[in-house]
Each structure stands twice: as C-alpha cells, then as structure tokens.
Amino acid sequence: MKIGLITPAAPRSRAGNRATATRWARLLREAGHRVSVREAWRPGDPGFDVMLALHAWRSAESIAAYAARWPGRPLIVVLTGTDTYRFQHSDPGVTLASLEKAHGLIGLHDHVHRDIPARFHDRLAIVRQSATPLPASYRRPSAGAFDVCVVGHLREEKDSLRAARAARDLPPESRLRIRQAGRAHSPDWAAAAEAEMRINPRFVWHGEIGQGGVRRLYARSRAMVISSVMEGGANVVSEACVAGLPVLASRIPGNTGLLGDDYPGFYPPRDTLALRVLMQRAEREPDYLQQLTAHCRAMAARFTPRAERLALRRAIDQAMR
Template identity: 70%
Template sequence: MRITLVTPAAPRSRAGNRATATRWAGLLRGLGHRVRIVEDWQPGDPAPELLLALHAWRSAGAIARFAEAQPQRPLVVVLTGTDIYRFQHSHPAETLPSLERAHALIGLHADVAQDIPARFRDRLHTVLQSALPLPASYRGPVRGRFEVCVIGHLRPEKDSLRAAYAARRLPAGSRVRVVQAGRAHSEDWAEAARSEMALNPRYRWLGEIPHGDVRRLLARSRAMVMSSVMEGGANAVSEACVAGLPVLASEIPGNTGLLGADYPGYYPPQDTAALASLLERSERDPAFLERLRRHCAALAPRFTPAAEQVALARVLAAVTA
C-alpha cells in the first residue's frame, strides 16, 4: 500500500515521535509498503491508501482533514503518553474526535486500554517499540563508580531531575553517578540542569547526543532511571531491556505496561526519598540488581524489530480486511 505517516516532529528532530516514525517507515517498507513521512496532511497532498498519524492531539488537524476527504480509506492513530494522560482530559474537543475518526488505535504499552474511554477499546492494538542489541565492541560498565543513566528530553512529563535529586540523598561513600542525556525543552530546564551540576557532584548532563552515543551510555551504565510522571511506552525502556540493563522506574501505567505489574524495581512517582532508597539498594545489593537485570532481559524478546513489525502488520490487516 501507499502509506502516509504523519508525525508532528520535524525531520532532524531527535524527539521520540520522529524516531518512532522513522523506525516504523523502515519496518513497513520491509513489508513491501511505500511509506512517506510528513508533518501534516492537506487535501491537495498525494492521497495515500492509508494514513498513520502519531499523536491524536498534535496531529488532530491532519486526522480531521483526511477523514473528511478520504472517509473510506483506513485511518490509524497512535496514542502518545500526553494524548492518554493529558490531552484527552485537558483538550477533549480536539483529542477525542481523533479517536472517533480512527479505524484503529495503537497504544505503545499493554495497559493503554484501562486509560482510554471504553467505547474505543475494541479498536485498540498494542505495538511495543523495538530496539537493537548493543554491539559487542562497546565497553561495559565504568569501573570505580556506579553509573546510572537517564535518557529523555528534559521536560515536566519526564520529571527529568528526579534521579539527580535522589543522588544528593545518598550516603557520603556512595559511588552512584547520574548521567543524563536529552535536550532541554526550555531554557528554564537547561538552567535547572546546569545549576544541578554546579551543586551536585553526582550529576552530569550531556545535553542532546546522537543515538549511537546514547547506546554507548547504556553500555557503560549499571542501571537506568525512568522517572516519568506520564509516559506512553518509552522506547528507552525497550532499549534498556534489550541491553540487559536494569530499570528503576516510576510506578505509572506507561512503565507497568512495559515491565509488568510484578516488576520489583518501581518507586512512587516524584518520591525522591523512595528513589534514593532504590538507588542505594541497587548499588549495595548485587542480588537485587541481578534480579532486576534478569527480569528486564527476559522481556527483551518482546522488543525486537521483528516483533514490532509483526504487530504493525496485524494492525494493517485489521483495518484493510
């Protein structure tokens, strides 16, 4: 089929939506489809046989225009974390019509169904984001310190500095160092990160770095902190699991929907003291850290490109049957 994939993220952006769009375009082309990535769709644009739109709220205009111009052609909408946990409540007049117009919805973690209106659940499909194994040539964890990575752009939804705040509370002899990679979404966030580095010797912010460098950061870390307060199913969790890296995660649906309700590495969202305790236990208790690692590594087969491609193929089959 001719597929147009709409993402609100610009071509050179390292935002998660753009990374997902680029990866999915490759997987769909591998299935024999012709895929075009755009930031918007207008009635005068080439009409695809299927429109796949990332973000119900940010892509609402393109979704509405396509549904009106091509009502018989399949329309698939991907629900992001802010769609599910913010915009359907704060901007229902723009967000919910995107769900109404869609022939199929895609959620990026297994618990999305419980967080959207019941009338949409019969059109919901789960597609877990994939990651590639780390090259064997990458060196392992840094010796002499317990390096913990945080991967994600600095913004409120990510509660981005929580790991840094937690590291401040650790005992004087702790070897924990928090290394964060991601672009600041505002100058206020950039200044907050720079200020934290100035007063917190256990914290380092790298800014936005290429994906290859992110993967090297995963390789040299002993754990990853996923501190979000809302999340649609972060690809960083997939990357960590495929890398065999333990995840210390806020207990929110976007994380439990990837790691499972029984995962032992959760802490209450925004609870600095609880995260500090989890960091300290991870550093001091090798058996606990290994338990987390084994749990994450066991999930890795769910996050392969082949599994993601099969899930996408099932969605297309459902809407074109």
C-alpha cells in the same frame, strides 16, 4: 501498499514521535510498502491506502482533513502519552474526535486500554517499540563508579531531574553517579540542569547526544532511571531491556504496561526518597540488581524489530477489516 505516516515532529528532530515514525517507515519499507513521512496532511495532498497519524491531539487537523476527504480509507491514530494522560482530559473535544474518526488505534504499551473509553477498545492494537541489542563486548560498566543513566529530553512530563535530586544526599562511601543525556526543552530546564551540576557532584548532564553516544552511555551504566510522570510507552525501556540494563522506574501505566505490574524496580512518581532507596539498594545488593537485570532480559524478546513489524502488520490488517 502506499502508506502515509504523519508525525508532528520535524525532520532530523530527536523527539520520540519522529524516531517512531522513522523506524516504522523503515520496517514498513522492508516489508515491501511505499511509505511517505510527513508533518501534516492537508486538502489537496495525495491519499494513501492506509494513513497512520502519530498524536491524536497534535495531528488533529490532519486527521480531520483526511477523514473528510477519504472517509472510506483506513486511518490509524497512534496514541502518545500526552494524548492518553493529558489531552483527552484537558481538551477532550479535539482528542476524542480524532479517536472517533480512526478505523484503528495503536497504543505503545499493554495498559493503554485502562485509560481510554471502553468504546474504543475494539479498535486498539498494541505495538511495542523495538531496539537493537548492544554487542556483548560493548557492555563495559565504569569500574570506578556506579553509573546510573537517564536518557530523555528535559521536560515536565519526564520529571527529568528526579534522579539527580535523589543522589544528592547519599553517604560518602557511595560510588553512585547520575549521567543524564537529553536536550532541555526550555531555557529554564537548561538552567535547572546546570544549577544541579554546580551543587551536586554526583550529577553530570551531557545535553543532547547522538544515538552512538546514547549506546555508549548504556554500555557504561549499571542501571537506568525512568522518572516520567506520564509516558505513552517509552522507547528507552525497550533499549534498556535489549541492552541488559536494569531499570528503576516510576510506577505509571506507561512503565507498568511495558515491564509488568509485578516488576520489582518501581517507585511512586515524584518520590525522591523512594527512588534514593531503590538506587542505594541497586548499588549495595548484587542479588537485587541481578533480579532486575534478569527481568529486563526476559522482556527483551518483546522488543525486537521483527516483533514490532508483525505488530504493525496486525494493527494495519485490523484497521482494514
């Protein structure tokens, strides 16, 4: 088939939407489809056998224009975290109109149905994002420190400096260190990260680094913190699980929907003290760290490229019925 992928993120961007579109384009091409990745669809642009639009709110103009021009052609809208947990409440007219126009919806974690209107449930398919495992020989955690990584652009939705703040008042004997990678979304976030490094010897911000650098960071870390207050189903969870890296995560739907409600590494969002307790427990209690590691490893099979490709195919088939 000829498939269009619309993502509001620019080419060469390391934003999650662009990474998802790029990976899906590769998976769909491997399955024999012709795929065009665009930032928008406008009247006069070619039609597709199927069009997938990432972000109900940011891609709303493309969704409306395509639905008006090609009302009978399958249109799938991919729900991001800000769609589900922000824009459907702050701008419901635009966001829900995109969902109404869609023949199919894709969510990126298992609990999306809990947070969208029931009338859309029969259109919803779940596609968990995949990751490539690290070679076994690659895992070499730092010997002199208990490194905990945080990976993701610095912005409000990620509550990005929560782990750094949780590490401030640890006892002197703790070897815990926060190593964070990701581009600051604003000068204020960059200034906040730099200020944190000046007052917090346990925190290092590496800025934006490439995928190779991220994989090396995983390999040298003992755990990962995912501190977001809203997520659509973060790919870093997939990456941590396939890397055998235990996760300490905020208890939000985007995390419980990937790790399960009963995962033992959750803390209440924005709760610095609760996160500090979990980090200390991970450092001090090998059995607890192994429990988290075993849970994440058990989830890894859900995040393979093959599983993602099959889920994409099911979502497209469902929308074409």
